[in-house]
Amino acid sequence: MGAPTALTKKDFVSDQEVRWCPGCGDYAILSAAQQVFPELGVPRERFVVVSGIGCSSRFPYYMNTYGFHAIHGRAPAIATGIKIANPDLSVWIATGDGDALSIGGNHVIHTLRRNLDIKILMFNNRIYGLTKGQLSPTSEMGKKTKSTPYGSVDRPFNPVALALGADATFVARSVDVNAPHLKEVIRAAADHRGAAFVEILQNCNIFNDGAWSEFREKDRRDEHVVELRQGEPLVFGKSRDRGIRLAGCHRPEVVTLGSGVTEKDLLVHDEQAPLGYAFMLAHMQPPEFPLPIGVFRRAVLPTLEAAIHEQIGAITAKKGPGDLGKLLRSGDVWEVK
Amino acid sequence: MGAPTALTKKDFVSDQEVRWCPGCGDYAILSAAQQVFPELGVPRERFVVVSGIGCSSRFPYYMNTYGFHAIHGRAPAIATGIKIANPDLSVWIATGDGDALSIGGNHVIHTLRRNLDIKILMFNNRIYGLTKGQLSPTSEMGKKTKSTPYGSVDRPFNPVALALGADATFVARSVDVNAPHLKEVIRAAADHRGAAFVEILQNCNIFNDGAWSEFREKDRRDEHVVELRQGEPLVFGKSRDRGIRLAGCHRPEVVTLGSGVTEKDLLVHDEQAPLGYAFMLAHMQPPEFPLPIGVFRRAVLPTLEAAIHEQIGAITAKKGPGDLGKLLRSGDVWEVK
Amino acid sequence: MASETTSNGTKPGVETLDRVVIRFAGDSGDGMQLTGTQFTATAAIVGNDLATFPDYPAEIRAPAGTLPGVSGYQVNFASEDIFTPGDAPDVLVAMNPAALKVNLKDLKAGGILVVNSDAFRESDLAKAGYQGNPLEDGSLDGYRLVRVEMNRLTRSALEGTGLPQRTMDRSKNFFALGMMYYLYNRPLEVSLRWIEEKFASEPEIAAANRLALKAGYAYCEASEIFHDTYEVPAARLAPGTYRNVNGNQALALGFVAASRKSGLPLFQGSYPITPASDILHELAAYKNFGVITFQAEDEIAAIGAALGASFAGSLAITTTSGPGLALKSEFVGLAVMVELPLVVVDIQRGGPSTGLPTKTEQADLLQALHGRHGEAPCVVLAARSPADCFECAYEASRLAVRHMTPVLLLSDGFIANGAEPWRIPAVEDLPPIPVAFRTDPEGFLPYARDPETLARPWAIPGTPRLEHRIGGLEKSDGAGNVSYEPLNHERMVRLRAEKIARVALDIPPASPSGDHEGGLLVVGWGSTYGSITAAVRRARAEGKRVSRLHLRYLNPLPSNLGEVLSQYDRILVPEMNLGQLAFVLRGRYLREIVSQSKVEGQPFRESEILDRIREIA
Amino acid sequence: MASETTSNGTKPGVETLDRVVIRFAGDSGDGMQLTGTQFTATAAIVGNDLATFPDYPAEIRAPAGTLPGVSGYQVNFASEDIFTPGDAPDVLVAMNPAALKVNLKDLKAGGILVVNSDAFRESDLAKAGYQGNPLEDGSLDGYRLVRVEMNRLTRSALEGTGLPQRTMDRSKNFFALGMMYYLYNRPLEVSLRWIEEKFASEPEIAAANRLALKAGYAYCEASEIFHDTYEVPAARLAPGTYRNVNGNQALALGFVAASRKSGLPLFQGSYPITPASDILHELAAYKNFGVITFQAEDEIAAIGAALGASFAGSLAITTTSGPGLALKSEFVGLAVMVELPLVVVDIQRGGPSTGLPTKTEQADLLQALHGRHGEAPCVVLAARSPADCFECAYEASRLAVRHMTPVLLLSDGFIANGAEPWRIPAVEDLPPIPVAFRTDPEGFLPYARDPETLARPWAIPGTPRLEHRIGGLEKSDGAGNVSYEPLNHERMVRLRAEKIARVALDIPPASPSGDHEGGLLVVGWGSTYGSITAAVRRARAEGKRVSRLHLRYLNPLPSNLGEVLSQYDRILVPEMNLGQLAFVLRGRYLREIVSQSKVEGQPFRESEILDRIREIA
Numbered sequence A, B: 001m002g003a004p005t006a007l008t009k010k011d012f013v014s015d016q017e018v019r020w021c022p023g024c025g026d027y028a029i030l031s032a033a034q035q036v037f038p039e040l041g042v043p044r045e046r047f048v049v050v051s052g053i054g055c056s057s058r059f060p061y062y063m064n065t066y067g068f069h070a071i072h073g074r075a076p077a078i079a080t081g082i083k084i085a086n087p088d089l090s091v092w093i094a095t096g097d098g099d100a101l102s103i104g105g106n107h108v109i110h111t112l113r114r115n116l117d118i119k120i121l122m123f124n125n126r127i128y129g130l131t132k133g134q135l136s137p138t139s140e141m142g143k144k145t146k147s148t149p150y151g152s153v154d155r156p157f158n159p160v161a162l163a164l165g166a167d168a169t170f171v172a173r174s175v176d177v178n179a180p181h182l183k184e185v186i187r188a189a190a191d192h193r194g195a196a197f198v199e200i201l202q203n204c205n206i207f208n209d210g211a212w213s214e215f216r217e218k219d220r221r222d223e224h225v226v227e228l229r230q231g232e233p234l235v236f237g238k239s240r241d242r243g244i245r246l247a248g249c250h251r252p253e254v255v256t257l258g259s260g261v262t263e264k265d266l267l268v269h270d271e272q273a274p275l276g277y278a279f280m281l282a283h284m285q286p287p288e289f290p291l292p293i294g295v296f297r298r299a300v301l302p303t304l305e306a307a308i309h310e311q312i313g314a315i316t317a318k319k320g321p322g323d324l325g326k327l328l329r330s331g332d333v334w335e336v337k
Numbered sequence C, D: 001m002a003s004e005t006t007s008n009g010t011k012p013g014v015e016t017l018d019r020v021v022i023r024f025a026g027d028s029g030d031g032m033q034l035t036g037t038q039f040t041a042t043a044a045i046v047g048n049d050l051a052t053f054p055d056y057p058a059e060i061r062a063p064a065g066t067l068p069g070v071s072g073y074q075v076n077f078a079s080e081d082i083f084t085p086g087d088a089p090d091v092l093v094a095m096n097p098a099a100l101k102v103n104l105k106d107l108k109a110g111g112i113l114v115v116n117s118d119a120f121r122e123s124d125l126a127k128a129g130y131q132g133n134p135l136e137d138g139s140l141d142g143y144r145l146v147r148v149e150m151n152r153l154t155r156s157a158l159e160g161t162g163l164p165q166r167t168m169d170r171s172k173n174f175f176a177l178g179m180m181y182y183l184y185n186r187p188l189e190v191s192l193r194w195i196e197e198k199f200a201s202e203p204e205i206a207a208a209n210r211l212a213l214k215a216g217y218a219y220c221e222a223s224e225i226f227h228d229t230y231e232v233p234a235a236r237l238a239p240g241t242y243r244n245v246n247g248n249q250a251l252a253l254g255f256v257a258a259s260r261k262s263g264l265p266l267f268q269g270s271y272p273i274t275p276a277s278d279i280l281h282e283l284a285a286y287k288n289f290g291v292i293t294f295q296a297e298d299e300i301a302a303i304g305a306a307l308g309a310s311f312a313g314s315l316a317i318t319t320t321s322g323p324g325l326a327l328k329s330e331f332v333g334l335a336v337m338v339e340l341p342l343v344v345v346d347i348q349r350g351g352p353s354t355g356l357p358t359k360t361e362q363a364d365l366l367q368a369l370h371g372r373h374g375e376a377p378c379v380v381l382a383a384r385s386p387a388d389c390f391e392c393a394y395e396a397s398r399l400a401v402r403h404m405t406p407v408l409l410l411s412d413g414f415i416a417n418g419a420e421p422w423r424i425p426a427v428e429d430l431p432p433i434p435v436a437f438r439t440d441p442e443g444f445l446p447y448a449r450d451p452e453t454l455a456r457p458w459a460i461p462g463t464p465r466l467e468h469r470i471g472g473l474e475k476s477d478g479a480g481n482v483s484y485e486p487l488n489h490e491r492m493v494r495l496r497a498e499k500i501a502r503v504a505l506d507i508p509p510a511s512p513s514g515d516h517e518g519g520l521l522v523v524g525w526g527s528t529y530g531s532i533t534a535a536v537r538r539a540r541a542e543g544k545r546v547s548r549l550h551l552r553y554l555n556p557l558p559s560n561l562g563e564v565l566s567q568y569d570r571i572l573v574p575e576m577n578l579g580q581l582a583f584v585l586r587g588r589y590l591r592e593i594v595s596q597s598k599v600e601g602q603p604f605r606e607s608e609i610l611d612r613i614r615e616i617a
């Protein structure tokens, strides 16, 4: 995608003051993106960051690229138009759990099924931040929020499962403050040719502080997440002493290594495995399981924008480029003298 | 749900002339519903059939129940309000592949995740019927339609997979003209306490004739579908000589019975299995596999409307029924003489 | 093939007429739309002026033989210039009792009534709700009834084909067509050629239709069921090359032309909806013009994708009907705020809500003008006829690009499906649509304004050193950064309003036809053009002091409009709504307006407007 | 606790004032909204009339100390009746330099300026963009500057608590509040009680705030930094029980009241959006009133669920702001077609598009009136003040149910968040809302009409033998079956229009205040009520012949409105938009209207309207 340029993080910092609450997880995500973008070999002017509405959707203002802060939930629609109109652009979406999965759910699943080469970074703080603390479709049941003062009775979405259900070709999960992991996942999403859905666990320290503590805090996360790495067994724990094994097909279980159980017995991660596998991983949830982070699925399939332009190319090659004068005069015409 | 009443099919036939094209698969679905409804032990006045827009969405006019022919894609929203407002009603949605999965996709997945006790019958003819033949999100790639005269380049949804991704508690598939099977599935959906998503393969003989021939035609379907039956092995074929076995976890394969392979080797269907299993089935697609029909998943979880009313009940029990006079006078009040 | 029509020589008793209106009516399954279109194609080639009105049921296929299943196609063809499909048909072809029942009331007294008498069995009559048989009870005595056993005659003509009887019966519309060709002394070639092409892959069907067409013609010749035949000579149309277009085709062509002339690739984001879907179908076929058609998941995504494509530098359009425009409201507001070019086409249909999807109406004008939250002004245009759709699409594109604004273009079901001859413009005569993307980083400000138009620069992604962010929050004047500053907001609200107001400098002034002043002025917009024009011409012929003005530009209104209106004593505004333009004109110019409303899902008849003119002029 | 405030005795130099305006301003993190609300609560209990204006940034938390992060709360409290939060504050409390910079321009000349001098370090000044220190450069000489080391003083007051310094600093807003209580001789009890309840689970915080509050009070007492103190006696309000409400609370209460009085369970379908979300928050707490709040996935689903609930027999409402209303357009059209009761609340904010989400505006009127395709008339009401929201919610519910129609109710950010004393009505005095669901199958026709209102019957699912189908396609008159019949469509379009027009018989006539005729009439709607009323009162005191009329009913307009307008020589319509009501009145009554526009995201000042009146009266 263009010649490599000597870009640095600084090149991606816009002149706008960042206006998130101090301590918000969004800062870490911004920083990760600003670090990864210069490394992608894409000239800066080819990046477009699109967003909806929400704290997370302020993201484009802070990225010194082309940006479009759209309306609530509609970033995928705009991104789709941009990408189809100019496939040379590197098109990213920054969105929140409400923006992407509540009002924008349909656009997200359609973007994924169509496999447009667009990268969706969904900041999941399990709450509506910008509107000051209402329930989101990822909020856990029983949650007390401004709109559910007695606790919510809504079952939440599992974002990774939903993306898989929509047949997304790239599905991943990472954590705001786990910088190396997050950067790796963002890079992997960028490298994927096709739609990428990345759920980023993000802390809203004002309206939902601590929602993801066990996966964010340095001293706890090793016990609570399992990193998915292609071709490697699913091991976790501070001392990497536990892993995931299949108790039966589709039935994962946590086992402790040693005493007869070795890494050989564990599930080995395969991003290209049949979808049932990724779906199983998507349903591994605490407290029973550690939370998988990393790439759940990566599949190479034609992208929509490429297919559209190929079709146009093929038909143009066959019919010759359109001649406007001829087109206007097509069908039954007659002359009046 | 109320005392059984001696209803018959006739009671569910409205006085409106049915206005589908002769030969349309919708007739068979209508007839199946009109046969099943009287058997459900629900008084007729408690049925409400809601729909969006499309040929399929004409359904409510022909059912002699309460009905609401809404706007395109929005039936789930209306049905949600009806069901929450009055949980005693038996609420059904008749919808098409475009209505449910294109414009209405978001409402469908939210209705499923919330697990409202609403039954969604999606008539999948892989085309827009009412608007005379455009691409639908279930149309196969390469399809030539009015809106894709050179063939479509859109990857279709897998409706069953999408419903599972949205964590639907009941997901099934049936075929318009397979009356006994369809009635069984509709009955099972009715019996399920929670959201039910039923994909019904339906033939549009005008704009997409033959889309599902191999699953519809009496003499071919046994070779091309595998019926999912709880606790039974996945056997198919006219002479029930083939079945589905796991070649590895998540990897189904078709095997021929005999020559060492017996029913014991086959997958045994379990509607309550972990979700990875149902998702695997959802991805069994022709030509490699026979198409599974029947109930993919059935899980019992609290319904939204019940939870809402329970919460109201519990809070009312605790606080006492609201006193309007007191409410108006709550907070800091003062008297002016 | 041409030799096959030699029978079309001169015949005894050929009377010359100025104009004739035929309505073909039958069951939805009878192929009446096709028959009408074929008759129209031939009339066009013969050189008649013409106007058509297809009227079909909302159901895909209502039960055969019933009243809701009736489909009709009316064509008015003439040697003079005409503006409407005609009020009352001179000829009604009724293929079954339901078609007779639905359409008879419109047939002129003494008009020719051709019926397929094979379709008047007792069961057919019952389906149409007839007690007795109208062919026999004398109830049709006021018409020149011509009974033809079309099924039988078609079958016998097709005997040699070996086709099953049901298939044969399907050709009877061509039999009827052949009869009309005989009656009006039309050549068969156009339809024969069309049959050949259309059914190239089904040669038996082609043969059947060909035979049926000729049989219908020959039957009249042989049977002399028509005493006289008629001729409608070519019209004195302006010299040029013509083709027949309906409104949706013309829109599609207009956008492709604008794309070519501007050098911008055309991007259509759309979601199917009657009666707008055909624009998508048309454009989807123009792939070798680089046209991208994106069928989105809904109307919101459709406009969103179009707006994204506009940001990326395409000529972006989105096409829909009323319910879709309602859904797009929020996005049109965003387009106003980000000031990108975008054409939003609304093919109006009967409302409110799902309403009458296949019928025509003009009741979305106020939605187009006001259907957004906040002060969100847009340019609004309306096409007046099928051929005018070409110019309007082109003009909407030009204004959108030049003024960096969303433009709403209104058409309706009547002109979308109705056809008329279109004088094809030469490509070089089309006005230029200059576009200059901003490329110079020097002094670039995303919300700097062109001093003349107040348009902001179009700086598209991919351009080095113009990286910038746009969005729906209020913008600071010039820099375009987010601004909550009170006075900046007021300034921007007024700038956006002024930008649209200045479009009035870029459009022609209002210029009424008729008298410059005095008497009655009939003001119209959109598809009432034909009926108004015809009615006013007639009234003037009667000596009434009546002029007319048809508005293409509804926002901004032409800058001299207030002045023009003030020249007349009375103003009449006929509209297919409850008086929406009338309300706007009253509010703008404080002029008393007589509003004439018709909300039947049907276009105005010339006579309805004429009657109203007679009452008040 | 009451004994703790004995210090609030008589003090030397207590001056009595009729009204005072205080503005608390600080960083978003400084708790200014809380401080303002507390001062207001106390003023209410003291018996003052009052009006408030909270003004906070769009960002959740803009960077601390910056200009966009400034949050303000203005309260006007008085012994006379007042209508606005006041144009210019008498007192400005500025917690940091940014707050000073943003707000100083509004402070009255010679006004009291209380600053937290601890927040004027060099880095603080830089963040606010100050070059020098305004506290030292003489630029504040025109004000009564009172510098208080609030951080230091608060910390020393909280020394014993052992709390970390950062936590201590959070209580400094209570210190400031205590100072204002001293200055205006207010009791501390109300706030002390509130602190106790609010922080019941965090006793250290409660203690800290309590101490800070008293310390602020005591500091003034001890330091005598204020030479005089002031008293604002209780206002002569109409007798009754009062509480303080903001508009959104009042709406919530109004709907609960309507639910109770009608016997219909309340169903709210909503999607959060500023500034409407609080209605959802309020209603979600009223579960023991049987209130169901459904937070939908978007605005479309929210109105859809509400319409479904209405079908099922609930009192159904949906609440949103402009962008949400745009999204609901299509569904409002369906509600018009199915003729079910539904209240749609739009709390207007600055537009277009995302605009200025936390600022106020009145620019959705035309959207409310016209923002639907087809002829889709609705009832439209607008609330004029926080307390009026109660009545409007109630009245909207009554009209929706009685006339079987969607009702759009407009409020805006200003009154949604602004508070005023509300005279609580007795439950038995609320007008009845009779509801009779249809139960009799005999002769049941879903679209039969009440002869008086033209409302159709409400027959809810679950009722035996009333099974019927409704939907968005055109209905046949009476039976309500799908009908494409042209004349039926025209009849139904006119019936729906007439049904809404007849609502005019069910509402009070327009009745201006002031003179019955002659001179200037100021016509307003919505939240301009306060400024207009105050300005007109002032102008009349100056001897101007000026009257005023405030419209609650915007569609239909009161039936005597045309007559009323014709009684006056000139008409002025001040609006926070570009003249939307003015346009409607011109279009309806062909009256010349002077439109006064302000689109700054800020309410009108009394003086702005007064100036305009002086110019033209």
Ligand SMILES: Cc1ncc(C[n+]2csc(CCOP(=O)(O)OP(=O)(O)O)c2C)c(N)n1
Pocket: A053, A054, A055, A056, A057, A071, A072, A095, A096, A097, A098, A099, A100, A123, A125, A127, A128, A129, A130, A131, A136, D271, D272, D273, D274, D299, D323, D324, D327, D354
């Ligand atoms: C059409 C519309 N509806 C509602 C809103 C109000 N709104 C803005 S952001 C938001 C949700 C934000 O939640 P999320 O997407 O999770 O983002 P976060 O702020 O948590 O990052 C809502 C409801 C809006 N701006 N527009």
Ligand SMILES: Cc1ncc(C[n+]2csc(CCOP(=O)(O)OP(=O)(O)O)c2C)c(N)n1
Pocket: B053, B054, B055, B056, B057, B071, B072, B095, B096, B097, B098, B099, B100, B123, B125, B127, B128, B129, B130, B131, B136, C271, C272, C273, C274, C299, C323, C324, C327, C354
């Ligand atoms: C808002 C809106 N957009 C578009 C339409 C046009 N429309 C009606 S039905 C339909 C799709 C029908 O397809 P499907 O849901 O698959 O139903 P089918 O007719 O195939 O049964 C469309 C696009 C509409 N009525 N309303």
Ligand code: SF4
Pocket: A019, A020, A021, A023, A024, A025, A026, A055, A056, A125, A129, A130, A203, A204, A205, A206, A207, D060, D061
């Ligand atoms: S409200 Fe929450 S998500 Fe929003 S900026 Fe503040 S901490 Fe971040």
Ligand code: SF4
Pocket: B019, B020, B021, B023, B024, B025, B026, B055, B056, B125, B129, B130, B203, B204, B205, B206, B207, C060, C061
């Ligand atoms: S168009 Fe297709 S789906 Fe619609 S009624 Fe006809 S056959 Fe059925």
Ligand SMILES: [Mg+2]
Pocket: A054, A096, A097, A098, A123, A124, A125, A126, A127, A128, A129, A136
């Ligand atoms: Mg969030």
Ligand SMILES: [Mg+2]
Pocket: B054, B096, B097, B098, B123, B124, B125, B126, B127, B128, B129, B136
């Ligand atoms: Mg379909």
